[in-house]
Amino acid sequence: MWMKDGVNMVAVLIGIVILAIIVYAGVLVYQQRIRRQVTALTAKKEAMVEIPLEEELHLVGQLSLTGQSADQYDELKADFVDINENRFVRIDEQLTQLDADSRGMNLLQLNQRLTKVTTLVDQTQELIQTVQGQLTHLQEVDKQHRQAVKELEQEYQGLRKTLLAKNFAFGPSIDGLEEQLSHIEDNFDTFSRLTDEGDHERAADVLTQLQEDTENLKALIKATPPVYKDLTVVFPDQVKELRAGYDQLTAQDFKFGEADVPALIKAIEDRIKENLDTLSQLRPDDAKVVNDRIAKQIDQVYDVMQTEIDAKDPVEANLDGVAKFIAHAQNQSHTLLSELDRLGQNYTLDHQELETARELNEQLRSIDGIYQKDVQDLAAKTATFSQVLAHQQQQQKDVQQIEEQQGQIMQSVAGLADEERQARDTLQQFDFNLHSLRRQVENINLPGIPQDYLDYFFVVRDEVAQLAKDMDQPQIDMERITKQLLIIQTDLDTLQEKTDDLIDSAELAEQLLQYANRYQTSHPDVAAASKKASDLFETEHQYAKALETIATVLDEVEPGSYKRLEDAYYQSKGKTAPHRDDTTD
Known part of the structure; x- marks a missing residue:
């Protein structure tokens, strides 16, 4: 147990030693980094010291600056003193202290001091660059202003020379132009004085206005002469030519209608005088706009006179032709009215032909x-x-249109007599066709005629009778007759179809009734159908229904019998069997 605790204690001690070594190594690395940054900042400060600010200040000081420029220069000198005697000293002190502190262990304080001295170095560098830029600007402005003095002086001498040598080309504008030049030269003297004094800020303001005024004057000097030349040379010569031309044409008995040429010329002369006043006010652009309008007025007067000159020969050349054209249309009008009067006694003219012809005649009278x-x-x-x-x-155009209308009217009534003859021939044919259809029905000796057929026959007969009555009127309305002819022809065609259907149905019904006799004893249904069909045929005179009744039952007893009998019937007549419904097949 004791040995185990001893091993643990040794491990902890070893860990502590290793951690201490790592920490110490980190501190050494950070101290070395601080010293490297101190070296870099020291080099940056020494580079700033090498910048020749003092020499540049001396050069700018020799410019004898005054006013705002002198105030700016004094501020730059104060900035230089602050940099040289204050900022550089503080940087050296802070870098020396930071280098000394970098050998200690207070890492937090080291970082704060490094940040502070770095900010001071950067701000000082920025201030040095600003001072350098402003010193360079002062030198450049001085150089530009002195160059501008030379250039403007030459330019004003050239403008003065132009105004003196060509004052005749500027007319009433010359006084105003010289006044502007004098004002500009006064401003130039001010600019030159401020430049010599070194007050470049005020000189810059004067220069901007001076350059703008100079450009305006140059534009006026360029724009004025051509406008003045038009007003004093070009337009007066043209006006003189207009007057001479007008006098010459009036002497040759030319007239100008509602155009008062002398008044137009006088208006041009007045406008020229007014525009000279505009030019004297140094408004050449406005005067140019008015000049364009004057030029158009002059062209319009030229056009008025040239129009009359150009019209004379065609007028004289057209006189005989127009007279003959009108006379021809008048003769044609007389012929047309006579013909319409004659036709109007026999025919109804439904399209105001006579009224139109009279209107055309009145138009010709007005034209003549x-x-x-x-x-x-x-x-x-x-x-x-x-x-x-x-x-x-206009007369040639109108007379041509009138003759075309006369021709159309003549053409529309020219065929009335032929139409009447054709209508009478057609009427005879209609009457013949009606009698022929009647004989066809009578020839087959039917027990009676269906009422609907008779009604239609009588309608067509009445239409033909009405046509004959209308044709016998003192005045025939051929348009109405033509419509009646078309209607009657259509109704006759329909009547022919009804007649053919009536005859064919009756004859076929008779044949089928005879053919059905062979089945009456053996087939009661055939006997009943024959009885019904006979009643329809003999009593009710419904031949088509009688045919359908007997045909249907025969096809049931003897399929195909009706078609065979029908085909044989039409072959005997030399006709083709009509289409039949499937119900009778």
Whole structure:
């Protein structure tokens, strides 16, 4: 038992020793890491010390800065003093203390001090970079401003030279342009003074406005001359040409209708004067818009006069042709009205042919009136050629349409007499067909005629009689006659079918009744059917029902007998048997 406790104690002691060794080793490693970081921070601080901030401050100080730039420079010098006399000293002290402490065992304090000195080094480096950047900016701004002074001075000399050498090209704008240039040069003097004094912050504000004003002036100098040239050279020459052209055309008896050419030219001249005022206000863009409108006004006056010039020759060339065209349509109108009057005595004109022809004649009269007025105005030299040409073109179009309508009317009534002759021939044929159908029925000597057949026959007979009556009227309505012809033809075709069915049903029923006699004694059902069919035939005159009654019972007694007898019947007539229902098969 004692030996066992002793072994356990030794194991615990060994564990404690091993743990102590591990802890000690960790502390040594951490101390070494701290010392490496101290070395790195020391190197970083020494690199910052090597930066020539003092030389850069000296160079910027020689620029003789004033105003906000001088205030900024003083702030940078104060930052330099803080870096050189305060921050670097504190960094050295903290790094020395941290190196000494790194040999001790207070690890928590070591980490806190390392964080503090690292932050101080980083902040100092950032401050040095800021100071460097602002010093460089001051140098660059000074360089840019002095270069801008040289460039702007040359540019203003060029603008002044342009305004002096070409003041004639700017017209009423010259005073305003020179005033703007003078204002810009005053601002330039201010900029130059601030630059020489080193007050670059204020100089920058002046430079921005100076550059904007300069660009505006350059744009005005570029835009003004072409607008002024149009207003003083191009447009006046065109107006002069318009006046000369108008005087020449009026001397040649040209007229311009409702267009008051002198007033249009005067309006152009007034607008030119107004636009010169706009240009004097240094608004070349607005003046350019108005110039475009003036150019359109001038083109419109040119077009008014050119339209009359272009219309003269076609008007004179069209006179005879239009006169002949109108005369031809008038002659055709007279012929059409005479023909319609004649036809109207014998026929009913259902489509307002006569009224339409009279309206067309009135239209021709109106067209001829306008034509005659134009001829008189041309002879009196008071006509506006473009208006006369428009009349001629419309007259040709209207007269052509009128002649087409006249032709359509003439064509629609031209065949009335032929239609009447054909209708009378058809009426005779209808009457003949009715008598023929009647004889066909009478020739088979039936005991009686079914009432429905008689009713239909009389309807068709009355239709034919009404057609004959309508054909004998003083005025024949051929449109109505034509409709009646179509209806009667259809009804006659139906009557023919009914007649054929009546005759075929009656004759076939007689044959089947005779054929059924052979079965009457042996088949009571045949005898009964024959009796019923005979009654339908002789008394009720229902031949189709009689045929169906006897055919049905015969097919039951002798299958196929009805079809055989039916086929033989139609073959004897030279016809094909009609389709039959399966009930009679």
